[in-house]
Amino acid sequence: MGREFLDIFTDWSSDYDEFVEGKDPEYEAVFEGYQDILKDIVQRSGTRVLEFGIGTGNLTQQLVTAGKWVFPIEPSKEMRQLARKKLPKEVIIYDGDLQQYPKPLRQLDTIVSSYVFHHLTNEEKGKALIDYAHQLEIGGKIIFADTMFESQKIMDQLIQQAKQNEFYTLADDLEREYYPLISTLRELFNQAGFEIEFEQKNEYVWIVEGTKQV
Secondary structure (H helix, E strand, C coil): CCCCHHHHHHHHHHHHHHHCCCCCCHHCCCCCHHCCCCHHHHHHHHCCCEHHHHHHHHHHHHHHHHCCCCEHHHHHHHHHHHHHHHCCHHHCCCCCCCCCCCCCCCEEEEEEEEHHHHCCCCCHHHHHHHHHHHEEEEEEEEEEEEEECCHHHHHHHHHHHHHHHCCHHHHHHHHHHCCCECCCCCCCHHCCCCCEEEEEECCCEEEEEEEEEC
16 A cells, blocks of 8 residues: 555455454454544544545545545455445545555645555655645645554564464564554654644554644
């Protein structure tokens, strides 16, 4: 998303909504408070929103219900098909990812995602944020909810905890993908011209809100 992990999401698509509702014990803590996290993103968002990695459309649905204009992007055909069932016909879902995506003709005031940005390496994250800044007006916002960590020590502890609980899929996930440290994200957002704040939502997930300054 980049598309490095697209096969995983293709396999995951039919069970995704059960995962996010906490029905898988391995991921219950990761998705704790999932609906409240989505509501928080909606409340922080403006009226002209681009959403990356919409999955089955849970956040998109809430944004549309709140009366916002949404430009949804999703690389997985299977996920797009599931999201299509939840959204009004006039909402077009676009094939794209965090790096390569169609650009909306409307001026955006918000770019959002949930559980997505970790698919990029830190270098890719930095380049993507600079690109996103070009899509936003001054005062525009990036609002991402994702797994991130205050320190490498905390991350290592949670990986070890997952292994001790025999949550090997979760442990592999945490070791395989590019979950960032908050300090790294802060630096990358600042370099892209954003003022940034973080709010922790559960043991794994934080909301990062960046406001474009220049």
